[in-house]
Amino acid sequence: MVNSSVRTDLPTAPGLARSPWTWLLGVLVLLGLVAWVYELGHGLAATGMRDVVSWGMYIFTFAYLVGLSAGGLIVASSSEVFHIEALRPLARLGVLAAAVFSAAAGLMIIPDLGQPIRVLNLFIFPNWTSPLVWDVTIITIYFLFSILELWVMVRRPEKKATLTTLAFIGLPLAVLLHSITAIIFGLQMSRPWWNTALMAPIFVASAILSGTALIVLIAWILQRYNGLRIPAATWRWLAGLMVMALFVDLFFVASDYVTIAWDNIPKDRQVLDLILPGGPYQLTFWFEWVVGGVIPFVILASSKLRAKASNLALAAALILMGVYAFRIELVIPAFVNPLIQLPPGTSLGAVSTSGSFQLIGHYSPTWVEYLITLGLFALTALAISIGYRRLHLGRNIQEAAEHVAD
Amino acid sequence: MARWGMVIDQSKCVGCWTCAVGCKAINDEPLGYWWNRVLTTEPDSSAQVAAPATPAVDVPHGTYPNLELAYLPLACQHCNNAPCEKVCPVGATFRRDDGLILIDYERCIGCRYCVAACPYGVRIFNWGPAKREPNFVIGYGEEYRTGGRLVFEPVRPVGIVEKCTLCVERVDANEQPFCVDVCPVGARVFGDLDDPKSEVSVLVNDEGAEQLLAELGTNPNIFYLPSSHPNKVSD
Ligand code: SF4
Ligand code: SF4
Ligand code: SF4
Numbered sequence: 001m002v003n004s005s006v007r008t009d010l011p012t013a014p015g016l017a018r019s020p021w022t023w024l025l026g027v028l029v030l031l032g033l034v035a036w037v038y039e040l041g042h043g044l045a046a047t048g049m050r051d052v053v054s055w056g057m058y059i060f061t062f063a064y065l066v067g068l069s070a071g072g073l074i075v076a077s078s079s080e081v082f083h084i085e086a087l088r089p090l091a092r093l094g095v096l097a098a099a100v101f102s103a104a105a106g107l108m109i110i111p112d113l114g115q116p117i118r119v120l121n122l123f124i125f126p127n128w129t130s131p132l133v134w135d136v137t138i139i140t141i142y143f144l145f146s147i148l149e150l151w152v153m154v155r156r157p158e159k160k161a162t163l164t165t166l167a168f169i170g171l172p173l174a175v176l177l178h179s180i181t182a183i184i185f186g187l188q189m190s191r192p193w194w195n196t197a198l199m200a201p202i203f204v205a206s207a208i209l210s211g212t213a214l215i216v217l218i219a220w221i222l223q224r225y226n227g228l229r230i231p232a233a234t235w236r237w238l239a240g241l242m243v244m245a246l247f248v249d250l251f252f253v254a255s256d257y258v259t260i261a262w263d264n265i266p267k268d269r270q271v272l273d274l275i276l277p278g279g280p281y282q283l284t285f286w287f288e289w290v291v292g293g294v295i296p297f298v299i300l301a302s303s304k305l306r307a308k309a310s311n312l313a314l315a316a317a318l319i320l321m322g323v324y325a326f327r328i329e330l331v332i333p334a335f336v337n338p339l340i341q342l343p344p345g346t347s348l349g350a351v352s353t354s355g356s357f358q359l360i361g362h363y364s365p366t367w368v369e370y371l372i373t374l375g376l377f378a379l380t381a382l383a384i385s386i387g388y389r390r391l392h393l394g395r396n397i398q399e400a401a402e403h404v405a406d
Numbered sequence: 407m408a409r410w411g412m413v414i415d416q417s418k419c420v421g422c423w424t425c426a427v428g429c430k431a432i433n434d435e436p437l438g439y440w441w442n443r444v445l446t447t448e449p450d451s452s453a454q455v456a457a458p459a460t461p462a463v464d465v466p467h468g469t470y471p472n473l474e475l476a477y478l479p480l481a482c483q484h485c486n487n488a489p490c491e492k493v494c495p496v497g498a499t500f501r502r503d504d505g506l507i508l509i510d511y512e513r514c515i516g517c518r519y520c521v522a523a524c525p526y527g528v529r530i531f532n533w534g535p536a537k538r539e540p541n542f543v544i545g546y547g548e549e550y551r552t553g554g555r556l557v558f559e560p561v562r563p564v565g566i567v568e569k570c571t572l573c574v575e576r577v578d579a580n581e582q583p584f585c586v587d588v589c590p591v592g593a594r595v596f597g598d599l600d601d602p603k604s605e606v607s608v609l610v611n612d613e614g615a616e617q618l619l620a621e622l623g624t625n626p627n628i629f630y631l632p633s634s635h636p637n638k639v640s641d
Pocket of ligand 3: 441583
């Protein structure tokens, strides 16, 4: 919060412990844990998922978190690889975000498992035809790599050659991470909505988009509440990255829509109709294309509007909502109309008032899913706050910023 | 080595659900779980085509007087190129050399990737503790292992996936799957697809039994004789 002891950015733990921000996050983490304990006791019946829509909030949030981990490493690596001096102040923060968000993505999978206690089976009995195994592997590598890079940046900043090498490895690693996460979905012919070669490019673009937006939002919060001064040149680069990524991302998504609409193959068309205006999932469309699409695009494209950091932060926040909507749009509608959709429908794995079959899938998350997801976001924010202080990132950002010409 | 398969004759099926209920009984499927179910469809239609005309069972498709009705009994297709097996991150879903796709209840981590990957919608997850009314175990009643792996037990753990086992414990004991035994009109034929003289092979090779969603290349060991098929074989 705004208070002078925070402004000086002293790495004192008590300062952190006194902050109401920390307390709020702590309570949210705790509530998430309580919800998880409840879920462990009741099984995944405590969630809104059932057969038919068998993946829900955990999985679309997982995909979202993976995406958020991208921006940091891309910002950090770009400053090295493409010699973008203006991005250098945010390099350490970026790598910290990459580490924290990739860990969070991995954690998000745990409450989604029916048998979380068996999670180590992933490492004991890996089945290498499964994209999930590739993804677990790449997330683990990506996380360890971020930690290593952060360590070198903070502890061995004089090792310039090592840092450059790491930056060169970081970029392809990020691309690989998002492509493999996309492939979890993209390879499934049972879900026409996912089964497109565009899936990996879309994931890479939306990861760069949401990841950069996240860095913008954090940087703005630091400037606004912690009194850091981020150079105008840095803002310009971030704005440029966002607008490019936004354009490319929506271009890919639109290409997909057009292909489906023109082909008009019933099983593909059925899903598109769910999300287009008028369909039951149209909210995700409006968020993706207007709230997180047109509006931030206008802000970022107008040289007058984008000159103000607070406008960039607004655009970033809207983009983050838009990309989250995209993840929902990706996961849920894919399940709503199973390939074989004949009466009485698919066995639910539960008895409900409407019987034990469902012809058209329904899903709405329960309080358990909301609390666990929120708790994980809070844990992530807490980890970033702690890392920021422990690693004296504020001081480092300030020092690096002095070398950036406005 | 045999390759076990089944042919379901839609021209004989009367949509009575005996196979579905029999399956439920022999395998102790709790309330709300159907490893096997009988769908209402149109004769000779690909099930992949769009939304059904009516959400109800036993109601013909189409507009009067052009009404059509057929039944599609559906359980695991025991695919030779099984997406569920390929996506399972821990190899809990595995294919036995005789073509049976089975789930190792002790290894499954409950990620439900297989549920997303199966094109036929036949996998069922144990969302919560099973409910049975009356609450006692019926059917086969014991655990069953193949190659040391637990592929059947009467009460399945919460948080794992289950589905039709092609009645592995009966097949291994030289019996037919239960749904084949209980079908009142003999619409189900079970046998070895690798033996060209077996009844299933004849139905597939000479009588034109077809795979469901064959265009996906999952290559199931379950075949269907369309409802237009003139009941030749077992009159
Ligand atoms: S029908 Fe589904 S569950 Fe059965 S083998 Fe094929 S993909 Fe697997
Ligand atoms: S739910 Fe179980 S059987 Fe299915 S893919 Fe996951 S681990 Fe394998
Ligand atoms: S083969 Fe056995 S498990 Fe499979 S549907 Fe028939 S009765 Fe059920």
